[in-house]
Amino acid sequence: MKQSIPKRPMMKEWHVIGFTIFLLLVFAVILSAQATGVGQDFSSEQFFDLWAKMANPDWSYIPDIITPLLQTIQMAIVGTLIGCVAAIPVALVSASNIVRNPYVRGVVRFIMNLVRSIPEMLLAALFVAVVGIGALSGVCALSVFSFGMMFKLLYEAIETVDQGPIEAMRAAGGNRNQVIVFAVIPQVLNQYLSFFLYTLEINVRASAVLGYLGAGGIGLYLNTTLEMFRYDRTAVVILGILVVVVLVDALSNKLREALS
Amino acid sequence: MTEKKGNIEIKNVSKVYPNGTVGLKDINLNIKQGEFVMIVGLSGSGKSTLLRSINRLHDVTDGEILIDGQDITKATGNKLHKIRRSTAMIFQNYNLVKTSSVYRNVMSGRVGYYPAWKAALGLFTKEDQEMVKTNLARVNLLDKYYVKARDLSGGQQQRVGIARAMMQEPSVILADEPVSGLDPKTTKLVMNDLKKLNEEDGMTIILNVHSIGLALKYSSRIVGLKEGRIIYDKPIAEVDKRDFKEIYREAGDDSSVEAGNDVEED
Numbered sequence: 451m452k453q454s455i456p457k458r459p460m461m462k463e464w465h466v467i468g469f470t471i472f473l474l475l476v477f478a479v480i481l482s483a484q485a486t487g488v489g490q491d492f493s494s495e496q497f498f499d500l501w502a503k504m505a506n507p508d509w510s511y512i513p514d515i516i517t518p519l520l521q522t523i524q525m526a527i528v529g530t531l532i533g534c535v536a537a538i539p540v541a542l543v544s545a546s547n548i549v550r551n552p553y554v555r556g557v558v559r560f561i562m563n564l565v566r567s568i569p570e571m572l573l574a575a576l577f578v579a580v581v582g583i584g585a586l587s588g589v590c591a592l593s594v595f596s597f598g599m600m601f602k603l604l605y606e607a608i609e610t611v612d613q614g615p616i617e618a619m620r621a622a623g624g625n626r627n628q629v630i631v632f633a634v635i636p637q638v639l640n641q642y643l644s645f646f647l648y649t650l651e652i653n654v655r656a657s658a659v660l661g662y663l664g665a666g667g668i669g670l671y672l673n674t675t676l677e678m679f680r681y682d683r684t685a686v687v688i689l690g691i692l693v694v695v696v697l698v699d700a701l702s703n704k705l706r707e708a709l710s
Numbered sequence: 711m712t713e714k715k716g717n718i719e720i721k722n723v724s725k726v727y728p729n730g731t732v733g734l735k736d737i738n739l740n741i742k743q744g745e746f747v748m749i750v751g752l753s754g755s756g757k758s759t760l761l762r763s764i765n766r767l768h769d770v771t772d773g774e775i776l777i778d779g780q781d782i783t784k785a786t787g788n789k790l791h792k793i794r795r796s797t798a799m800i801f802q803n804y805n806l807v808k809t810s811s812v813y814r815n816v817m818s819g820r821v822g823y824y825p826a827w828k829a830a831l832g833l834f835t836k837e838d839q840e841m842v843k844t845n846l847a848r849v850n851l852l853d854k855y856y857v858k859a860r861d862l863s864g865g866q867q868q869r870v871g872i873a874r875a876m877m878q879e880p881s882v883i884l885a886d887e888p889v890s891g892l893d894p895k896t897t898k899l900v901m902n903d904l905k906k907l908n909e910e911d912g913m914t915i916i917l918n919v920h921s922i923g924l925a926l927k928y929s930s931r932i933v934g935l936k937e938g939r940i941i942y943d944k945p946i947a948e949v950d951k952r953d954f955k956e957i958y959r960e961a962g963d964d965s966s967v968e969a970g971n972d973v974e975e976d
């Protein structure tokens with residue numbers, strides 16, 4: 451046998467580039483930690499006090515957090531629903547296989563990218579300022595967030611559908627809406643439901659914390675128990691959130707498996 | 711108009727693709743209701759371009775295409791959709807929604823008859839649901855009614871495509887290599903389905919093929935294309951097998967002619 455695998459150049463053989471980048475990253479982490487002063491005013495006393503109290507949860511607090519926990523889930527569901535439904539037409543308009551005009555698509559995508567670039571917590575803070583303290587501002591924040599997220603997932607799904615049925619429906623005399631109903635929706639429906647559940651999962655987590663900013667739900671209790679140094683109750687709140695998140699994730703995963 | 715529908719007049723049609731490729735060059739073709747025209751030609755000769763110009767999946771650069779007197783090259787909006795509805799198309803890769811049921815795919819042939827919201831809610835009339843059954847029965851696939859399209863064989867998918875086309879109640883069927891990729895037996899099934907539509911329902915059929923054998927067996931007229939021009943156009947009675955040696959020889963390939971000889975007659 452004369453043939454053999456050609457020898458790689460030295461640089462590649464020893465992964466020089468990858469290794470250099472790794473070293474640079476480590477260096478950057480150390481530098482930025484020093485610059486920002488991470489870990490300078492750390493009090494180990496307070497830290498251990500927190501853990502000691504958290505280790506003995508105040509179980510009698512459970513009945514108090516049931517209602518806000520349910521409210522958190524409700525907020526997540528309503529927010530996800532509003533955002534995900536609103537995302538449908540916008541995603542369609544952004545998909546290059548539905549709307550041919552690149553300018554229309556470009557403008558819509560640009561606006562949507564702006565929307566998506568606002569972090570969820572900032573949205574919540576904004577809505578608390580505008581709408582006022584309460585669940586409504588939480589729902590608003592979650593809606594806008596879901597809107598941005600579903601938009602991106604959905605328009606990418608739409609752009610990758612099989613073009614064949616779309617062409618067939620055009621050839622059969624369908625106008626744009628008819629083509630969408632007959633050729634696009636059937637192809638993305640399962641993905642859409644799956645994205646919906648995924649968004650819901652994220653929103654349940656997020657809405658648990660939103661209350662911290664006054665946007666309703668269990669987060670408020672997180673805030674108050676911490677402020678009153680009732681870490682034994684904080685522990686119950688955190689456990690409650692944990693249970694809800696795990697349950698919702700498990701349910702959503704099961705459903706998504708069934709969908710695929 | 712009282713005369714039967716399904717007449718196509720192609721007048722001085724040329725097509726240049728945006729990148730400068732010449733697809734069609736000065737095509738003149740008059741196809742009468744009830745004809746079964748097969749278009750033959752080498753790969754790249756413009757067969758698909760011609761077919762797709764007829765229902766305006768492609769815009770032509772020049773000329774006009776009259777379908778029962780209406781110029782599709784200038785039609786817009788509702789008028790365009792109506793003309794397209796009367797010219798059904800069958801595709802080489804079937805173009806079914808793979809994840810939808812056979813029923814849903816066949817029903818989608820009625821796309822042009824339902825407002826989007828009604829279709830979205832699945833509000834199809836009793837008559838149309840009956841029509842789905844009738845058309846599926848005609849292609850012998852009624853037992854696949856609830857099956858997902860992706861679980862069918864290629865030949866079965868193509869016949870679902872035919873049932874879908876029939877839902878349009880068209881007067882013309884355009885078929886772009888509908889049997890490429892199918893085995894001889896399935897090819898026969900599909901071709902016989904189309905033949906039935908031609909003979910029993912009087913639909914005009916225009917079909918692209920690579921196999922001269924099929925053209926000789928099923929068509930009533932053969933049109934040969936080469937580099938976007940019509941170089942051959944004869945009714946089947948006047949066709950001589952040796953003609954095709956002429957069409958294909960220049961490319962140094964006459965295997966299609968050989969293949970044509972061993973298609974059995976019955």
Ligand SMILES: Nc1ncnc2c1ncn2[C@@H]1O[C@H](COP(=O)(O)OP(=O)(O)OP(=O)(O)O)[C@@H](O)[C@H]1O
Nearest residue numbers: 727729731732733752753754755756757758759760
């Ligand atoms: N979208 C397009 N853009 C540019 N050129 C194209 C396009 N589609 C087809 N062509 C060119 O137009 C010519 C005719 O193509 P066409 O697809 O009509 O041939 P065909 O006879 O159907 O070939 P085949 O038998 O391989 O299907 C070819 O030269 C092809 O490269």
Ligand SMILES: [Mg+2]
Nearest residue numbers: 757758759886
């Ligand atoms: Mg072709």
